[in-house]
Amino acid sequence: MKDKLKRFFRAFDLKKFVKFGLVGILNTIVDFVVFYFMNRLIGDGPTLVLLGATIIAGPYISNAISYVVSNINSFLWNKFWTFQKKRPVNGGEVGRYIVTSCGFLIISSLGLSLFMALFKQPVFESVIPADMIPMAAKIPNVCVTMLYNYLMNRFWVFK
Numbered sequence: 001m002k003d004k005l006k007r008f009f010r011a012f013d014l015k016k017f018v019k020f021g022l023v024g025i026l027n028t029i030v031d032f033v034v035f036y037f038m039n040r041l042i043g044d045g046p047t048l049v050l051l052g053a054t055i056i057a058g059p060y061i062s063n064a065i066s067y068v069v070s071n072i073n074s075f076l077w078n079k080f081w082t083f084q085k086k087r088p089v090n091g092g093e094v095g096r097y098i099v100t101s102c103g104f105l106i107i108s109s110l111g112l113s114l115f116m117a118l119f120k121q122p123v124f125e126s127v128i129p130a131d132m133i134p135m136a137a138k139i140p141n142v143c144v145t146m147l148y149n150y151l152m153n154r155f156w157v158f159k
Helices: 002-011 013-043 058-082 089-120 128-155
Strands: 049-052 053-056
Touching: 002 013, 002 058, 013 128, 053 058, 058 089, 058 128
Parallel strands: none
Antiparallel strands: 049 053
C-alpha cells in the first residue's frame, strides 16, 4: 500500500493539476451559466412521484443539460491543453470520457439532491431565497466532485 501511494504521488503532475483547475473554473462558469438559464427557462418543470415523494424535476433537467454542454467544453480543453494529447480524438478516449462523465453525473445529481435538501432547512431560510436553492446547491457540489473528475481524467481517460 505504501509503495502504491509513493507511485501515485510521483505520477501526480502539479502543472497538469493547475491547468485542470483552470479548465475547471472555465467549465464551472459554463456549467453555472447554462444551468441558470435552463433553470429559468424550465423552472420547476415536471413533477414526478416516486415512492410517495414528489420530486420537482426541473433542476435535475437543467443540471443534466448544463453538464452535457460543459463536458464538451471540458473534454476539448483538457485533451488539447491540459493533457496535451495531439492525436485526433479516438473512440476509446471518448468512451472512457463518457463513462467517467456518467459516473460524475450520478455523483453530481446525488450531491445536488443532498445539498438542495440541506439548504431547504429552516436555518438557511433567511440566507438563501427558495428560488436560488438549486444554484446555491451547485457550489459545494462542485467542490465534492472535482477530485473524482481529475483523477479519472488524468489516470484513465487521457492516459
